[in-house]
Amino acid sequence: MTDISPSEKDIRTFQQKIFQFYKENKRDLPWRKTTDSYKILVSEFMLQQTQVSRVIEYYTRWMNAWPTVKSLAIESYKKVLNAWMGLGYNRRAMYLHNTTKVIVDEFHGDVLTAVKHYEKLPGIGLYTSKAIQIFADNADIATVDTNIRRIFISEFDLDESISDKDLFTLAKQCLPSGKSRDWHNALMDYGALHLTSRKTGIKPKTQQSNFQGSDRQIRGRILRLLLKEDQSAYQLQKELKVESERLSKILNKMVDEKTVGKTNKNYHVPH
DNA sequence: ATCCTGGCTT
DNA sequence: AAGCCTGGAT
Numbered sequence: 001m002t003d004i005s006p007s008e009k010d011i012r013t014f015q016q017k018i019f020q021f022y023k024e025n026k027r028d029l030p031w032r033k034t035t036d037s038y039k040i041l042v043s044e045f046m047l048q049q050t051q052v053s054r055v056i057e058y059y060t061r062w063m064n065a066w067p068t069v070k071s072l073a074i075e076s077y078k079k080v081l082n083a084w085m086g087l088g089y090n091r092r093a094m095y096l097h098n099t100t101k102v103i104v105d106e107f108h109g110d111v112l113t114a115v116k117h118y119e120k121l122p123g124i125g126l127y128t129s130k131a132i133q134i135f136a137d138n139a140d141i142a143t144v145d146t147n148i149r150r151i152f153i154s155e156f157d158l159d160e161s162i163s164d165k166d167l168f169t170l171a172k173q174c175l176p177s178g179k180s181r182d183w184h185n186a187l188m189d190y191g192a193l194h195l196t197s198r199k200t201g202i203k204p205k206t207q208q209s210n211f212q213g214s215d216r217q218i219r220g221r222i223l224r225l226l227l228k229e230d231q232s233a234y235q236l237q238k239e240l241k242v243e244s245e246r247l248s249k250i251l252n253k254m255v256d257e258k259t260v261g262k263t264n265k266n267y268h269v270p271h
Numbered sequence: 272a273t274c275c276t277g278g279c280t281t
Numbered sequence: 282a283a284g285c286c287t288g289g290a291t
Contacts, residue, residue, distance in 0.1 A: 049287090051290075053290075087287075088288045088289085089287050090287065091286060091287095092286090198291085208286085209285080211287070211289090214285095215286085216288085217288085220288075253285095
């Protein structure tokens with residue numbers, strides 16, 4: 001672990017630059033108009049590895065359909081998945097649905113208390129837990145996503161191999177107390193609008209494999225078919241024109257994850 | 272071809 | 282530590 005502590009003066013200059021940019025370029029996003037912890041929770045799930053521009057319409061439709069934790073928790077999984085389709089990483093729909101059930105059943109519907117015990121909530125890791133506390137409650141804690149990581153590396157001229165631990169130490173040093181929500185929103189905007197990955201050449205921490213021709217693409221097509229009606233592996237194979245061995249491998253994995261169910265020969269979207 | 276407010280499993 | 286998970290925009 002190397003000492004990467006900037007001086008007090010460096011930090012203050014950095015903060016002023018970020019806040020000045022925010023003042024002039026702030027994005028007007030739907031989930032920034034609320035501090036409802038459930039709504040923040042949904043937005044954070046949707047935003048995991050997914051661009052803001054693609055989330056906006058899904059978020060808006062979602063809140064019209066399910067405005068509270070409980071309304072989502074008691075909904076059928078099929079309807080939840082149907083509303084998610086097109087956003088990508090469809091496991092998140094199941095995680096989100098199951099997470100709201102745990103929040104209602106074990107935490108009396110109290111999102112902010114629940115996310116502090118995020119090990120019990122599928123789909124919520126350290127980043128998302130902190131992000132929800134920050135954006136819903138203005139909690140005086142720091143979190144680092146792909147945007148914020150890129151800003152720190154560029155701003156303080158760090159090596160791209162810097163550890164999460166060192167990044168987090170730096171993030172805490174830079175956090176202006178009492179302004180956590182504004183600060184993190186400002187950092188996100190600075191990273192997404194100005195200090196982009198393309199512009200800086202700084203690669204994201206987690207690389208994604210190609211989509212065309214991938215198993216992921218086939219999984220998405222499988223779910224779309226199963227949302228219409230239950231189908232056998234043979235019917236799916238005819239529709240998708242994938243080698244049967246590859247298809248059954250994918251189907252087995254999806255059954256294993258419980259993203260699809262199987263009764264006798266037929267596959268279906270779980271209830 | 273590469274990116275996107277990560278998390279889970281092995 | 283590394284592979285896997287969706288789909289659209291640039």
